[in-house]
């Protein structure tokens with residue numbers, strides 16, 4: 001799922017294309033894409049408004065419209081946005097279209113249909129987005145932006161020390177920090193040499209500082225590299241390259257870039273979690289309650305002299321591969337398939353008339 005760097009990249013790509021454009025209408029192919037309105041109500045509310053700005057808060061795109069309205073777009077798992085001529089061929093996976101008065105369209109393509117579009121008023125008192133005046137804001141419970149220059153180490157420490165629980169679920173918790181998801185939580189924890197199951201309360205001041213620094217460094221580098229194009233993520237100006245710089249995410253069984261031992265995978269709160277059990281230690285006292293999670297560990301296949309027949313990947317055409325090799329080959333094929341899918345989408349969506 002796109003995280004802070006990916007959504008930030010989409011916002012930056014859309015901004016020059018959309019700022020100043022007038023909205024001529026909206027079409028909705030999958031009504032549940034709309035979070036706040038029915039299709040007719042949405043189209044009526046946005047038609048004639050000017051797009052003032054395109055920004056991001058947490059993992060949501062925020063499109064500011066004239067007259068104090070704002071549209072949010074949550075890409076969720078497979079959402080993609082393209083600005084194309086209205087003459088571009090139809091695509092069955094486009095769920096929502098914003099029609100512009102100059103003949104272009106903002107198309108929201110979303111294979112899995114989890115993406116959501118909302119339309120809100122900006123509350124003059126709180127600055128938050130609300131469905132109706134005095135209502136609860138969309139971002140009322142959302143934590144601070146980790147890349148905000150005003151978000152300092154003291155703020156981070158104060159928030160960390162007020163929390164219980166383990167580091168991985170905490171980093172994914174949007175009320176703790178905004179915009180961090182599975183990829184960058186794993187990368188930041190590896191870079192900070194902190195085990196994903198470390199209790200937040202066990203961190204020493206130096207650990208807290210490393211985590212603060214690495215969360216910001218990893219996210220900052222990912223924004224510079226236009227995000228990680230794993231799965232279906234792409235942006236209007238093209239794929240990101242951060243996936244080439246990921247050290248542990250989806251690299252189960254590969255050598256840790258720091259110590260050479262194999263990257264492990266465990267499942268924490270139903271999310272795959274990648275780490276190096278040598279560089280990211282968990283003290284015996286901190287394992288209490290973590291035993292069941294640690295039993296789910298994979299990727300630590302000890303090197304063998306040769307594969308056993310019983311271990312050969314059945315039906316994988318992979319005779320001679322150890323299970324770790326086969327799993328690596330499979331994940332490489334998955335990566336290539338996702339890249340091919342993104343390229344095909346881009347060709348289909350923009351046959352020479354991306355505008």
Ligand SMILES: [Zn+2]
Nearest residue numbers: 256259276279
């Ligand atoms: Zn290591």
